[in-house]
Amino acid sequence: MTEQEIKDILQQQNHFFSSGKTIQAEFRLKQLESLKEAMIRHEADLAAALKADLGKSRMESYMCETGLTLSELTWMQKHLRSLMRSKRVSTPAAQFAAKSFRSPSPYGTVLIMSPWNYPVLLTLDPLIDAIAAGNTAVVKPSAYAPCTFDVMKTMIEECFPAHYVAVVDGGRAENQALLQQRFDMIFFTGGKTVGREVLRHAAEYLTPVTLELGGKSPCIVDSTAKIRLAAKRIVFGKYLNCGQTCVAPDYILCDKRIRDELITAILAEIEKQFGKEPLKNPNYGKIINEKHFERILGLINGEKLVYGGQSEPESLRIAPTVLNNITWDDAVMGEEIFGPLLPILTFDTLNEALDTVESHPHPLALYFFSEDKAAQKKVLDTCRFGGGCINDTIIHLATSDMPFGGVGESGMGSYHGRVGFETFSHYRSIVDKKTWMDLPIRYQKYTRLKEKMMRMFLK
Template sequence: MTEHEIREIVETQRKFFYTGAVLDVDYRIQALKKLQSCILKYENEINDAIKKDLGKSAFESYMCETGLVLSEISYMLKHVRKFSKEKTVLTPLAHFHSRSFKKPSPYGVVLIMSPWNYPFLLTIDPLVDAIAAGNTAVVKPSAYSPNTSEIMKKLIEECFDKEYVALVTGGRAENTCLLNEHFDYIFFTGSQTVGKEVMKCASSHLTPVTLELGGKSPCIVEKSANLKLAAKRIVFGKYLNCGQTCVAPDYIYCDKEIKDRLIEEIKQQIEKQFTTDALHNDHYGKIINRKHFDRICGLIDPSKVVCGGRSDADTLKIEPTLMDHVTFEDAVMQEEIFGPVLPVLTYDSLDEAIRKINSMAHPLALYIFTNSKAVARKVTSECGFGGGCINDTIIHLATSEMGFGGFGESGMGSYHGRDGFRTFSHYKSIVDKKTWLDLPMRYQPYSSLNEKLIHMFLK
């Protein structure tokens, strides 16, 4: 798509936004229902497209993508009227007689840029929130997941006119053109490197942003943990989508006393969940492309592999891999892995582990496995991270009742449910001052009486 075509879409959407059509909550509800109906209509095609891009099974695609989007739509349909209402707040006595209220208002034309690892979920989920809040939207999915982009383009064009929602395909050239345009809000999910560029471009227009990034999310296993259950849940969270999940446990940080037992439990769970031949398991996905395949393989130190380690360049599959005797200086600990490789590191004391985690970039997620409430409270209170779980992995993002987002280097802002509506809304603070009474104390000339009254009202 050319620069001229992209500019035309943005200008057309801005004109449409200012007609006021999207301010009508009924209009938004009908749009969400149409989107819901279309997703159900093309569910099989969506699953097939995700399978082609990432090798996911239909079950995993529904569990982690389509189903979550449908859940978000259902949530918004149930709550959008309530979320859209003005909220009256207390008015100071000094403003007597007035009504103060907060009015949720859409930003206008928003840009949603999504990644390839969950191409349907991370594109349509924020779109649902943007529509519910009353915005128009330009959607730009990743060029690395072309099959999913194609079915989303078909779905969106069937549901919406371009003046309301438009999907732009392409690569870096299109991304650059989009970021040069003036949007009213930008929502980006992807790498920290690109996130910095998005923020830099947004600053030229003073456009607010939400950045959903990533990082090395630690999985702490404390010595009181149920190791069998911990291993089962860690293996699920780490190797889901072949490790290509922004909130996957990036590494295990465990008490040295229980490391060997934990490793044995993890090895058993890998075999149980993925069989002894994961490379030929139809329910186990693949790496998105050769570039990322080679990068991940380069992080594997064969001398430290205790499980897995094999790969197939023809199918872009890498076995669920476990590495022991890893240090923070190893290559695998220098970047977010974003693949099916799980290093195990140890600590001597929990305080040492907390200090080390806090010395690193703030992760998007943190997981703590323990049977001690005091330990769980200590870790979740003292460590800085976006969100996480106690005695589980991943599942904190699968609810519309809590916002999901990063912190520090792992991003800013959040979405899902009410938080998603708030992200795409500006809350106007308004005072409705009545005309039948006008207190004179604020006007000049000031007097000692005025001063006494001001002190009385503002204390």
């Protein structure tokens, strides 16, 4: 798509938004229902595309992509009218007689840029929130998941005219062309490098931005944890989508006293969940492309390999891999892994573990396995991170009743459910001042009596 075509789409969307058609609840609900019907109609196509792009099984595609997206959509349909209502707030006595309220207003035309690792969920979830809030949208999915892109493009074009929701095809050139335009809001999910570029371009027009990024999310395991259960949940969260999950446990930080027991439990759990030969498991995924495949393999230090490490270049598959005796000097700790490698580090005391986490950029997620309530509180009080779980991994993002987002280098802003609607809305503060009376104290000429009365109101 050329830059001129992008400009034409943006102009058409601005014109359509100005018509006021997106303001009514009935219109928004109709669009959400249309999208839901299209998702159900194309569920098999989406599953086949996700299998082709990422090797995802039908179960994983529904559990982590289509089903989660439908859940967000259903939540939004149920709550939309309530979200659209103005919210009454108290009015200071000094402003008597008046009514004060907060009123949500759509930004206008928004840009949604999504990644390849969960291409359905991370494209359609923010689109649902944008539509619910009354915006028009330009959607730019990643070119790295071409089969899924084709299905989503077909699906979206069946539902919406381009002057309302448009899909832009292409790669870096199209990304740059989009970022040169003046949108009313930008929502970006992806890596920190591109995130910085998005923020830099948005600054040109002072465009509000939500960034959903990533980072090295720690998984802390203390000596009180239920080791077998911890291993089961860690293995699920780490190797889901072949580790290509922004909130996957990036590394384990465990009490050195239970390290060997934990490793033994993790290896047993890998074989239980994926079989003794995971690369022969048809439900185990693949790496998105050769570039990432080679990058991940380059992070494996054979001297520290405990389990796995096998790979199939022809199918871009890497077996679940565990690395022990890792330090922060190892290559695997120098970047977000985004693959099926699990490095294990140890600590002597919980304070040491918390110091380690806090001395690095704030992660998108943090997981803590412990039966010690005081230790759980200490971790939550001490560490800064986007979100996470106690005694589980990744499931915190699977609910529309909690916001999902990062902090610091792992992102800014959040979405899902009510917060998703708010992210794509501007809230106007309105005072409706009555005309049947007018208190005179704020007007000149000022007197001691007026000042005395003002001090009674404002204190």
